[in-house]
Amino acid sequence: MAKEYWRWKEYNWKDENIDWKEATTISGGVDVGSVSSQAVILCDGELYAYASMRTGSNSPQSAVNVMNWCMDGTGLRLDDLHFTVGTGYGRVNVPFADKSITEIACHARGAHLMYGPTIRTLLDMGGQDCKAISVDERGKVTNFLMNDKCAAGTGRGMEVFADLLSLPIEEIGELSFQVEEEPEPVSSTCVIFAKSEATGLLRKGWAKNKVLAAYSSAMAHRVVALLERIDIQKDFAITGGIAKNVGVVRRIEEELGLTTLKTKYDSQIAGALGAALFGKVLCEKKRAKQAS
């Protein structure tokens, strides 16, 4: 089988220092995206475990798979989760979720924890859409817009380029800087047309890295235009898979004249983390109601 250059590493993680059996509230969040799915488990609001994997053609099964992988080696079972929130494109297809919440609210909430309460502007660069979100000091959404009508500026677009150029997706960020000078961005915003344009440039003798640079800056330019409709403020962060692509991130920073906030958390778990944080609050609300 031909090498799949687009294929990114799936991963899971757990905090060995936390014993979930001692937790009063175990909340779960599942973000079923168009390209990848993430699951997060919190023990009394503390990050205990997370996992990220590719979304398959069957959304409910993807939700189950990613949560199972998140619980792998913990001894936890689905029944042990006190409250689970589903989010993302496939949020209504999470069979074990107690509630579904839109990913815009969940990303804002998750980023508020990941980047701290000073965060005001968030750009989520997902697999097949891009969201610009303004957040207040409590992590509430104050303004948002999304673009999900077109694949320009999305993770899937970058996967297509990794495949076209036969370069591993996890390396193309760095490679895009290995050019003598920054080329003009590709002019097509559409991924399909940008791919044709790139093929033409390769035929003209452009090095792969130069084509990557031209595509990465086109992508950066595209999302900056989206951000301009909301009020961009200096405490700014990028989440999603593209946040791991330094080639796009640094070009966005340069275009905006801003540096993105950094976090110890994985940039792709923002949605699932926000969902789990909402799950904790909703669980406590439910208990309070039952007690009264």
Place this chain on the structure above:
Amino acid sequence: MIANFGYKDATGEFYIAINTDKCDGCGKCVPVCPSGVLEVRDNEFDPMADEEMAAVTEEQRKKLSFSCSECKAGGSDNLPCVLACPRGAIVHSW
């Protein structure tokens, strides 16, 4: 909160912005729209809020430039949804 419903493509930017600080979910904008673009539903962007808000239907969200064209022909100062809103909560970007 300002919720921008719509999209940007090669032909332009088409967003209907609903300001939830002004919108109280009265629903007067819903019946005046000839294309059924608006509805009143839960504020899904604030899971802790109980109030409802006007919003663009999922069905119409990605085709606003077509759905709104009938009213746009009457001039952008005469949009029925904008005029129907007693609190000025609706703004079109185009």
